[in-house]
Amino acid sequence: MASGLACLAAFGLWDHPSVVSRHGDTARQSVAQALAVGLTVFFLHLVDAHHPPAAATALLITSGITRPGPPLYGMLTDLALVLVLAPVLAKTLHGPSGVDSEG
Known part of the structure; x- marks a missing residue:
């Protein structure tokens, strides 16, 4: 982009x-x-x-x-959110070791 x-x-x-x-x-x-x-x-x-x-x-x-314009800027905002939230969700769901916390 x-x-x-x-x-x-x-x-x-x-x-x-x-x-x-x-x-x-x-x-x-x-x-x-x-x-x-x-x-x-x-x-x-x-x-x-x-x-x-x-x-x-x-x-x-x-x-x-x-x-x-707004559609492209919205897509950039969504991409930034994914890049920030994905690692947080991965740590939350899989723990710091990367292994599923339930298994």
């Missing part, structure tokens, strides 16, 4: 119409899309956390299909 949003800002595409409404890409959108996907794949490779759907997310954002 970060690389997609950064490329939107860097290429001045924040309020640009989506590829769906335009029925095609502009040159700026194509370059922003390629760079966002490339940066995402590169970063994931650096941290050894291969996750192909992350590149698709960057592509959706830079193509304008997923627009910056």
Whole structure:
């Protein structure tokens, strides 16, 4: 998401119409899309956390299909909650050793 949003800002595409409404890409959108996907794949490779759907997310954002605004910000908020709550729930349900507390 970060690389997609950064490329939107860097290429001045924040309020640009989506590829769906335009029925095609502009040159700026194509370059922003390629760079966002490339940066995402590169970063994931650096941290050894291969996750192909992350590149698709960057592509959706830079193509304008997923627009910056309340729906995207809501998704970011939900993601942050999951990242914070998942470890807490895992510790609560499985204890500090990671073994199911009932078994």
